[in-house]
Amino acid sequence: MQLPAPEHFTSRLRSPAVAARVGSWLGIAFGICFLTGVYSHVAQLPDPWIPVPTRPVWLYRVTQGLHVATGVASVPLLLVKLWSVYPHLFTRPPRARRDLVLHGLERASIGVLVAAAIFQLVTGIANSAQWYPWAFSFRPTHYAIGWVAMGALVVHIAVKLPVIRAALTTDIEDPGLDRPTMSAHSSLSRRGLVRSAWVAAGLAALATEGSTVPALRRVSVLGVRSGDGPQGVPVNKSARAAGVLESAVSPDFRLVLAHADLTVSLTLADLEELPQTTADLPIACVEGWSASATWTGVRMRALLDLVGAPNGVPINVRSLQEHGPYKATILPGNFADDDLTLLALRLGGEPLDLDHGYPCRLIAPNRPGVLQTKWVTRLEVSA
Numbered sequence: 001m002q003l004p005a006p007e008h009f010t011s012r013l014r015s016p017a018v019a020a021r022v023g024s025w026l027g028i029a030f031g032i033c034f035l036t037g038v039y040s041h042v043a044q045l046p047d048p049w050i051p052v053p054t055r056p057v058w059l060y061r062v063t064q065g066l067h068v069a070t071g072v073a074s075v076p077l078l079l080v081k082l083w084s085v086y087p088h089l090f091t092r093p094p095r096a097r098r099d100l101v102l103h104g105l106e107r108a109s110i111g112v113l114v115a116a117a118i119f120q121l122v123t124g125i126a127n128s129a130q131w132y133p134w135a136f137s138f139r140p141t142h143y144a145i146g147w148v149a150m151g152a153l154v155v156h157i158a159v160k161l162p163v164i165r166a167a168l169t170t171d172i173e174d175p176g177l178d179r180p181t182m183s184a185h186s187s188l189s190r191r192g193l194v195r196s197a198w199v200a201a202g203l204a205a206l207a208t209e210g211s212t213v214p215a216l217r218r219v220s221v222l223g224v225r226s227g228d229g230p231q232g233v234p235v236n237k238s239a240r241a242a243g244v245l246e247s248a249v250s251p252d253f254r255l256v257l258a259h260a261d262l263t264v265s266l267t268l269a270d271l272e273e274l275p276q277t278t279a280d281l282p283i284a285c286v287e288g289w290s291a292s293a294t295w296t297g298v299r300m301r302a303l304l305d306l307v308g309a310p311n312g313v314p315i316n317v318r319s320l321q322e323h324g325p326y327k328a329t330i331l332p333g334n335f336a337d338d339d340l341t342l343l344a345l346r347l348g349g350e351p352l353d354l355d356h357g358y359p360c361r362l363i364a365p366n367r368p369g370v371l372q373t374k375w376v377t378r379l380e381v382s383a
Contacts (some may be wrong), residue, residue, distance in 0.1 A: 065212030068288030
């Protein structure tokens with residue numbers, strides 16, 4: 001079977017003018033998705049290499065919502081972009097050595113970019129749906145391939161910059177950059193195709209953003225969380241899945257505070273007798289969903305003062321959860337000292353539901369939901 005040649009593709013829609021415009025918006029979406037993804041990754045590190053602030057309290061909610069929205073919006077943009085440049089896949093390599101090097105560099109960068117982009121979008125969407133049909137760890141792999149994708153994108157832009165500049169500085173219907181065989185017209189104009197790609201990207205984002213923006217939940221048919229759940233807040237891991245159905249409600253439950261040689265053990269009744277603080281804080285998860293809630297509990301700083309813990313030190317937070325990577329987390333010092341960081345006992349004025357971490361859970365401002373440890377049983381100063 002003979003492979004097709006570029007001249008076999010005659011549609012005027014497969015134009016550099018279309019590819020450059022759709023590619024520009026795809027690059028913007030990828031850039032936002034990459035930067036917000038880096039922030040999410042750093043926010044989950046025990047010892048982040050850049051400071052993660054506690055204010056504004058909604059920052060992680062917004063950045064992770066943007067991360068998922070731009071990732072989903074990239075899907076139709078990528079499909080249109082690939083369709084428009086598909087004929088170039090069959091371009092024969094040039095014979096001149098210098099041109100051959102540039103051609104090879106372009107092909108290599110495109111191959112890496114397309115593979116990495118598809119991998120990122122597929123695994124990212126699967127993560128949003130909490131579906132993991134693979135053996136590798138999602139977060140570090142997704143983070144690493146994100147850097148690969150952005151590196152390939154930079155190389156691709158550098159190689160194609162003259163064509164991109166020429167395409168963006170001329171009218172979209174100008175045939176100056178077209179191949180001679182591009183003569184087939186259709187009922188859809190180039191401008192109409194680009195606008196259709198924008199609309200498709202917007203609709204894709206709208207169909208998922210209800211997980212972050214409550215006002216959009218009725219129209220976000222693909223949102224992974226509707227906002228439903230015990231006490232009006234969604235749940236990722238239930239008490240049953242965490243294996244705490246008995247230990248969390250046991251009368252023997254104690255919260256242990258430890259610093260150096262000093263240890264304090266508190267019952268739930270002891271915690272309820274301490275001064276209580278109420279705060280309105282969102283909980284936002286890496287899958288892109290978030291919800292605002294009113295939490296009541298004891299300030300983390302007040303608990304640490306009971307064992308003389310110094311300011312600014314990280315805290316080991318341990319859960320009754322028996323298995324899983326987040327049965328123990330590190331709370332950085334600036335979060336531990338923040339007045340809004342609570343060991344929450346109540347949600348919406350009622351005792352925590354078992355699936356929300358009863359008898360007590362961590363809730364801190366601007367912190368990934370996966371690190372808002374539930375069923376807390378021990379707080380230990382790690383330095």
